[in-house]
Amino acid sequence: MKLYMHPASTTSRPVIQFITDNNIACDMQVVDLFSGEHMREPYATLNPNRMVPMLDDDGFRLTESSAILKYLAEKTGSPAYPKDLRQRARVNEVMDWLNSNFYRDYGYGLIYPQVFPHHKRRSDEAQTATVAWGKERCQGWLRILNDHIIGPDGKYLCGEEITIADYFGYAIVQVGELIRCDFAPYPNVMRWMATMGGRPSTGKVYEAIRGFAEQVKTQPFVAV
Numbered sequence: 349m350k351l352y353m354h355p356a357s358t359t360s361r362p363v364i365q366f367i368t369d370n371n372i373a374c375d376m377q378v379v380d381l382f383s384g385e386h387m388r389e390p391y392a393t394l395n396p397n398r399m400v401p402m403l404d405d406d407g408f409r410l411t412e413s414s415a416i417l418k419y420l421a422e423k424t425g426s427p428a429y430p431k432d433l434r435q436r437a438r439v440n441e442v443m444d445w446l447n448s449n450f451y452r453d454y455g456y457g458l459i460y461p462q463v464f465p466h467h468k469r470r471s472d473e474a475q476t477a478t479v480a481w482g483k484e485r486c487q488g489w490l491r492i493l494n495d496h497i498i499g500p501d502g503k504y505l506c507g508e509e510i511t512i513a514d515y516f517g518y519a520i521v522q523v524g525e526l527i528r529c530d531f532a533p534y535p536n537v538m539r540w541m542a543t544m545g546g547r548p549s550t551g552k553v554y555e556a557i558r559g560f561a562e563q564v565k566t567q568p569f570v571a572v
């Protein structure tokens with residue numbers, strides 16, 4: 349198996365960490381997003397989305413980080429993707445919630461327009477409105493994550509055991525470190541982030557994104 353990825357990619361990190369934690373035999377192939385390798389051949393034909401990650405399992409190519417996590421967990425029989433119908437449905441629910449509701453406003457509304465030049469809106473007015481909208485929406489989603497998905501006693505997103513939803517969710521929420529989000533109003537989120545951040549694999553897997561956060565640490569950002 350081969351994973352096409354980039355260490356600074358938010359959607360690559362949960363897959364890399366799951367592979368690492370579970371000692372899955374998988375070659376890591378860096379696709380250099382910064383030089384545009386994903387836009388050129390041969391990658392552009394391998395993955396017409398021109399994005400990472402992509403898994404190649406003996407010629408079976410799979411994109412979408414959420415789908416890749418499910419595939420790998422199922423293939424390896426990992427308890428992180430429970431077999432029980434309702435437990436699995438809960439994991440799917442949380443991953444869909446993160447991928448659509450949360451990430452749309454948090455990543456593409458609040459963080460990326462401020463951090464990545466190609467996400468910045470063309471006018472100052474559009475930029476300010478986008479970021480203000482993203483911030484307001486994120487505060488609502490973080491409240492739901494804090495109060496309802498994790499809750500005061502929750503260790504992980506779907507109960508007492510780690511699931512692939514945690515790998516996925518941690519990668520997304522952690523991107524807020526780029527704009528210095530303050531999760532203090534969300535203590536359950538903070539506790540869960542600390543649990544995930546304390547995994548032995550997190551330091552190495554999150555090294556590149558933390559290096560990037562260091563580079564932008566003096567830039568002013570609107571954050572939650």
Ligand SMILES: N[C@@H](CCC(=O)N[C@@H](CS)C(=O)NCC(=O)O)C(=O)O
Nearest residue numbers: 357358359398399400401412413414
């Ligand atoms: N929905 C996709 C999103 C993948 C994605 O956004 N990948 C980014 C890196 S985090 C990428 O390859 N971006 C390249 C570009 O936009 O040019 C997934 O979850 O895998």
